[in-house]
Amino acid sequence: MITQAIFIIVSLFTLVTALLVVRHPNLFSSALYLVASFFGVASLYVLLEADFLAVVQVMVYIGAISILIIFAIMLSKGMMGKHTSPHNQQDRWVALAGLLLAIILLYFLVALVQWPTTPVGPVPANAIQLLGQDLVGRFVMPFEIASVLLLAALIGAIAIAREREI
Amino acid sequence: MIPLSWYLVVGALLFVIGFYGALSRRNAIAILMSIELMLNAVNINFLAFWRYLTPKEMAGQVFAIIAITVAAAEAAVGLALVIAVYRSRDTVSVDEVDLLKG
Numbered sequence: 001m002i003t004q005a006i007f008i009i010v011s012l013f014t015l016v017t018a019l020l021v022v023r024h025p026n027l028f029s030s031a032l033y034l035v036a037s038f039f040g041v042a043s044l045y046v047l048l049e050a051d052f053l054a055v056v057q058v059m060v061y062i063g064a065i066s067i068l069i070i071f072a073i074m075l076s077k078g079m080m081g082k083h084t085s086p087h088n089q090q091d092r093w094v095a096l097a098g099l100l101l102a103i104i105l106l107y108f109l110v111a112l113v114q115w116p117t118t119p120v121g122p123v124p125a126n127a128i129q130l131l132g133q134d135l136v137g138r139f140v141m142p143f144e145i146a147s148v149l150l151l152a153a154l155i156g157a158i159a160i161a162r163e164r165e166i
Numbered sequence: 167m168i169p170l171s172w173y174l175v176v177g178a179l180l181f182v183i184g185f186y187g188a189l190s191r192r193n194a195i196a197i198l199m200s201i202e203l204m205l206n207a208v209n210i211n212f213l214a215f216w217r218y219l220t221p222k223e224m225a226g227q228v229f230a231i232i233a234i235t236v237a238a239a240e241a242a243v244g245l246a247l248v249i250a251v252y253r254s255r256d257t258v259s260v261d262e263v264d265l266l267k268g
Contacts, residue, residue: 022187153239
């Protein structure tokens with residue numbers, strides 16, 4: 001009962017702040033609401049007993065990606081050109097399409113499928129140890145590819161954003 | 167205990183919010199933020215399925231970690247592109263970056 005109440009509060013917080021991210025006219029406030037939304041998602045991970053992922057969520061999303069976004073906003077602030085509205089002309093149609101997508105997703109997710117209401121078993125006590133062993137054992141290939149991808153992104157980001165002398 | 171479908175509903179709604187933001191915002195940085203929201207929704211689904219269906223297998227968590235890695239790489243390159251566009255065209259509005267428009 002109490003976990004369900006916590007879940008509902010956390011999800012409502014996440015969804016409301018996410019909605020503020022996409023609707024708020026001030027870009028900087030949007031970025032701050034994005035941090036709040038990431039924090040709500042991290043709380044959901046805690047409810048799912050994925051402790052390590054919750055910490056990774058806080059460190060990578062809140063600690064790195066949000067800071068990167070805030071830096072990008074500060075480097076390009078006030079440069080929205082001649083437009084005053086933060087939304088484009090197809091705003092209403094996109095909202096309609098999103099509503100339709102939500103109805104389709106919720107119909108196929110909730111009404112059509114019988115999802116289990118309880119987990120099949122408890123999370124093993126040494127879950128983080130198993131995760132580490134899997135990362136360098138069974139899933140070593142995706143792990144290495146991810147590291148190459150990060151290296152490529154690092155070099156690519158520097159090469160793209162660097163000031164060129166023409 | 168919380169039913170699995172509740173998590174799926176939250177994931178679906180978060181994904182739709184991100185979808186709406188990615189297609190309706192003018193500012194390129196706001197579009198990137200919306201894409202991050204969509205990736206978060208995907209991760210919620212990964213971890214919910216992991217917890218309820220295969221808690222003994224760590225594959226679900228590995229999927230989520232790889233997704234977070236890709237999201238971080240995407241954010242870094244995307245924001246570098248925004249900075250580059252801002253430097254050459256003095257705008258971050260995607261409506262005004264229309265060199266390829268016929």
